Amino acid sequence: MNSLGLYVHIPFCVKKCGYCDFYSVCDLTLADAYTDELVRRIERLDSRFDTLYFGGGTPSLLGGERLCRLIAAARPKLIDDCEITVEVNPGDDLAALLPRLAERFGADIRNPDGTLNRHLLADRAFATPEGKAALDAITHPEIV
DSSP states (O other), X not given: OOOOEEEEEEOBOSSOOTTOOSOOBOOGGGHHHHHHHHHHHHHHOOOOEEEEEEEESOGGGGHHHHHHHHHHHHGGGEXXXXXXXXXXXXXXXXXXXXXXXXXXXXXXXXXXXXXXXXXXXXXXXXXXXXXXXXXXXXXXXGGO
């Protein structure tokens, strides 16, 4: 059986970054309507998925409640050991998101000059205090 992954684009950002070519908006007043539409579309899918990936934008800006609604809508379409991933940024309230949402988080960490460090590895030093705090929250949620 061929495996399928489900990518859900969450276009919300605090600001539009110069390096990003993805569609994004900074108007979070659209988040409820966007979530409602995504739930409707996910419920109409008739495939099974082995991965569920929330990318963006900044998916964590939706908050735990909206993300949980999306995961609940997708749950019947997911295989039992489906991997769920949510992209987050340093400074996100990871303590509120971690226990409820995903088995794995992907985080983009910025270098001190504002450029993006795409070489995020657990055994490498982070370039900013925010990056270090994000890694600590992901790998050691009990200290958050």
